[in-house]
Amino acid sequence: MQFQLSDELLDKIKFLIDEGNDEELLLHLEEVHHADIAEILTEVDVEKATYIVKLLNSQQTAEALMELEEDRRERILEGLSPKEIAEELNEMDTDDAADIISELSLELQQDVISEMTDEQHADDIVELLRYDENSAGGLMAKELVRVSENWSVTGCMAEMRKQAENVTRVHSIYVVDDKNKLKGRLSLKDLLTAPSNANISDIYIPAVDYVNVHTEGEEVARIMQKYDLEAIPVVDEMNRLVGRITIDDIVDFIKEEAEKDYQMAAGISEDVEADASIWRLTRARLPWLILGLFGGLGAVYVMKSYDEALSDFVELFFFTPLIAAMAGNVGVQSSAIIVQGLANDNLKGSLFNRLLKEVGLTLINGIALGTLVIIFGLIVGQPQLVSFTIALSLLTVIIIAALIGTFVPIILDKQGIDPAIATGPFITTSNDIFGIFIFFYISKTILGF
Amino acid sequence: MQFQLSDELLDKIKFLIDEGNDEELLLHLEEVHHADIAEILTEVDVEKATYIVKLLNSQQTAEALMELEEDRRERILEGLSPKEIAEELNEMDTDDAADIISELSLELQQDVISEMTDEQHADDIVELLRYDENSAGGLMAKELVRVSENWSVTGCMAEMRKQAENVTRVHSIYVVDDKNKLKGRLSLKDLLTAPSNANISDIYIPAVDYVNVHTEGEEVARIMQKYDLEAIPVVDEMNRLVGRITIDDIVDFIKEEAEKDYQMAAGISEDVEADASIWRLTRARLPWLILGLFGGLGAVYVMKSYDEALSDFVELFFFTPLIAAMAGNVGVQSSAIIVQGLANDNLKGSLFNRLLKEVGLTLINGIALGTLVIIFGLIVGQPQLVSFTIALSLLTVIIIAALIGTFVPIILDKQGIDPAIATGPFITTSNDIFGIFIFFYISKTILGF
Known part of the structure; x- marks a missing residue:
């Protein structure tokens, strides 16, 4: 039942564009869902995609443009006139239109807005542009169904039908007073079953969850998920209903x-996609690699300072990548669990208990791993004291790595820093140096070189 | 405006439970949102949580139980009789009730179901239990609004009002024929504005997206996101509407x-939360650590076989953790981008071009990193040929690591295996051995030991 973009259809479309056979092209595309139009716009080259956008009516292409990757959309919009872009924006909900317009150059923004025929719509979009992208104001749309507490049920039904024309999905009906202050919400069921001479003030529900225009996106997501909301109204500083x-x-x-x-955990610092430019990918990846390199150079330095062990206990040096890798792995595991617990807000109980649990857990893992190291030593005929030293150091190193992995994200979070930064290269790098240092320190104490 | 669970309130609740002062406890809790009740049930100990669940009516607690972590919910349910559990389930939507019942032991399941007073509800739940948890059948609820194409608009309105009683949110009205086969959907707006003598068959929209009971969860998520759907109907093998x-x-x-x-990227193989038991956490983490250990032991083996370099080029051994770490970091970066591209279905273009781009990218990064290694060598007074050899090996190693990181997830995905398994410890471990081997191989070729 789902639409499948076949190679034949794609070839057919390309052929019809080259031929300039608009009539048949329209015939092929007019019934296609906007999400599938978006797929076609991604698969053909930019010139052909622009051709399609110009050909189809904006009702069909506006939604398709919203589905595209930002890069591709920008390149298609470059091929359109300000008037053509304005026509697309007229068809979009205000929040989508504002997102798109904010991707344009400041000069083009002005030209496009002045070409918009729907004053009110343009006004709404300009208002949305003022808010931070990551705030409730930046996320909201102006489209909603709003009724006054003073209306009668009959008047309300007529007004609502009018408003609903502009709103794709009704979700909720919000009730405001005559100063547009949010008072509550109205259930469609209550509205349908109320006597027609009743007033809205008699039947509305005075309790409603809402957020402020300045509420952060993360917080909006948390509230909507916690209370299972499908829509949430947004108010301004004066408690006036301004969007949803x-x-x-x-x-x-x-x-x-x-x-x-x-x-972040993989050591990629910007939100890049596989198809981003080499330059953007380098910018996102190289800084973490350099961090890792410094970690490695630090490890070189530590080993140099223990080079007196080379004559009698050269095996120790063969085990340094293992120690570093295990410290990194355990650190990443511990921090990932904490980062996820923080993100889902389900990290309960005291910090001390958490650290204690982490130590217990790592002790179990460390004893299992240490046993394997000793067995390996027996197989390759390594001196038993050396094997035992390595196993004990490994155990110590991973316990400390687990503690760092648990502690650092919690501290960062308390300081208001994104704890996700503590996972990945950051943890592995610091644990590299640290782990190797502890390893040689313990070895020196036991083996006495 | 948001509810904040204060320590005072929590202490008050605990105190009232100890006192057995049910009257005042009810007074404090009756107005509280179910999501906040859930928070309270998490914060107090299990006995008190069970006490609260028994005290409040099931309408309030059923939804709260759904919000809890699985472990906590199980322990609270252990304190309830089959009859009490059945009362909770009566208040839940069928999909939630089925999820909860599937967590119980088989014997308890039977007892609970036989205690349910609403036959139809129990029947629906038993039906849902048959489906795989990760299929559309396992995700769907039986609650929906269904109208027949043969009804009149007036009859339909009356019937719909009745059905809507049992459905929390209406979303969509589905139209079926007299064999319950899905025919299309009905817009509420069209229903409200249609003449009352019209038939449903005149006004419904014959096109509707749907999925089959056996459609996988991932695919349902993909379709709903792509087409921006808020609800999707589910049909059985005979195209009969069975849920949404x-x-x-x-x-x-x-x-x-x-x-x-x-x-997976962090090396945790089961879906565990920070509060899972030590045993579950060990099961999720230890296998990956053992994998990492074998990688490290492999590296030990490689270095042993190159120990003739110890006398003249001991620096090489100091650099092995660095080489291994960089191979791991680059491999994880490359694979993470591919895994995410595959998950979002936006990996376009040929495999060859992708590999070429990855090589170009890594070449840029590698030259930057190699330069830093050479500068480090100058600072610490390392023989220049050794520094150059290390830089060149590093460049080679990370290019190969990038290729493995790109290639492996794509191959796994083509074989129908979850590509995410290729990130994290898997990539870092194989790149550890591989990287160190290539490093010594190149060094031996250039330096000739």
Whole structure:
């Protein structure tokens, strides 16, 4: 039942564009869902994509443009006149239109806005541009259904039908007083079953969750998820109803947040996609690699200072990559669990208990791993004291790595810094140096070189 | 405006439970949102939580129980009789009730179901238990608004009002024929504005997205996100309407998927939370650590076989943790970008171009890093040929690491294996051995030991 973009259809479309056969092209595309139009716009080259956008009516292409990757959308918009862009924006919800317009150059923004025919819509978009992208104001749309507490049920029904024309999905009906201050919400069921001479003030529900225009996106996502809301009204500093945020915008937001944490753990510092330019990818990746390099050079330095062990206990040097790797692995595991616990707000109990648990856990893992190291020593005929020293150092190193991995993200979070930064290269690098130092320190104490 | 669980309130609640002062306890809790009740149930000990669940009516606690972590919920349910559990389930939507019942032992499941007073509800739940947890059947709820194409608008309105009683959120009205086969959907706006003598068959929209009970969860999430759906109907093999999935269930699903990838990258193989038992955490973490250990032991073996270099080029051994770490970091970066591209279905273009781009990118990074190594060598007074050899080996090693990181997830994905498994410890471990081997091989060739 789902649309599948076949190679034949794609070839057909390319052929029709080259031929300039607009009539048949329209015939092929007019029934296609906007999400599938978006897929086609991604698969053909930019010139052809621009051609399609110009050909189809804006109702169909506005939504498709919203689905595109930012890079591709920008390049298509470059091929359109300010008037053509304005036509697309007229068809979009205010929040989407504001997102797109903010990607344009400041000069082009002015030209496009002055070409918009719907004054009110343009006004709304300009208002949204004022808010920080990551705040409730930046996430909200102006489209919503609003009724006054003073209206009668009959008057309300007529007014609502009019408003609903501009709102894709109704979700909730918000009740305001005559100063536009948010008073509560109205259930459609109550409205349908109320006597027609009743007033809205008799039937509305005076309790409603809401956020302020300045509430951060993370907080909006948390509230909407916690209370299972599909839409939440947004008020300004005077408690006036100015917009609403719907769950589909928050889904995108939640996904982006999760992806950011993931990229951070992998040592990628900007939100880049596989198809970003080499330059952007370098900027996102190189800084972490340099950090890792410094960690490695630090380890070189530590080993140099223990080179007196080379004559009698050269095996120790063969084990340094193992020690560094295990310290890194354990550190990343511990910090990932904490980062996720913080993100989901389900980290309960005292810090001390958490550290104690982490030590217990790592002790179990460390004894298992240490046993394997001793078995390996027996197999390759390594002196038993050396094997035992390595196993004991490994155990110590990973316990400390687990503590650092647990402690650092919690501290960062308390300081208001994104704890995800503590995962990945940061933890592995610091644990590299630290781990190797502890390893040689313990070895020297036991073996006495 | 948001509820904040204060320590005072919590102490008050604990005190009232100890006193057995049910009357005042009810007074404090009756107005509290179920999501906040859930927070209280998490903060107090299990006995007190069970006490609260028994005291409050099931309408309030059923939703709160759904919000809890699985472990805590299980322990609270252990304190309830089958009859009490059945009362909770009566208040839940079928999909939630089925999820909870599937967590119980088989014997208890039977007892609970036989205690349920609402036959139809119990029937629906039993039906849902048959489906795989990760399929559309396992995700769907039976609650929905269904109208027949043969009804009149007036009859439909009356019937709908009745059905809507059992459905928390209406979302969409689905139209079926007299064999319950899905025909399309009905817009509330069209229903409100249609003449009352019209038939549903005249006004419904015959096109509707749907999924089959066996469609996988990932695919449902993909379709709902792509087409921005808030609910999607589910049909059986005979195209009969059997349920619907709403976006809030999919939000949880998307989040879990993203978290699974993240945990995989961090070397945690099961979906565990920070508060899981030590035993579960060990099971999730130890296997990856053992994998890492084998990587490290492999590296020991490689270095042993190059020990003839110890006499003249001992510096090489100091650099092995650095080489291993860089190979790991680059490999994880490359694979993370691919895994995310695959998950979001935005990996376009040929494999060859992708590998070429990755090589170009890593060449830039490698030259920058190599230069730093040479500068470090100058500072510490290392023989220049050795520094140059290390820099060149580093460059080679990370290019190969980048290729492995790019290639492996793509191959796994083509084989139908979750590519996320290729990130984290898997990549770092294989790159450890590989990297160190290449490092010594190149060094031997240039330096000739």
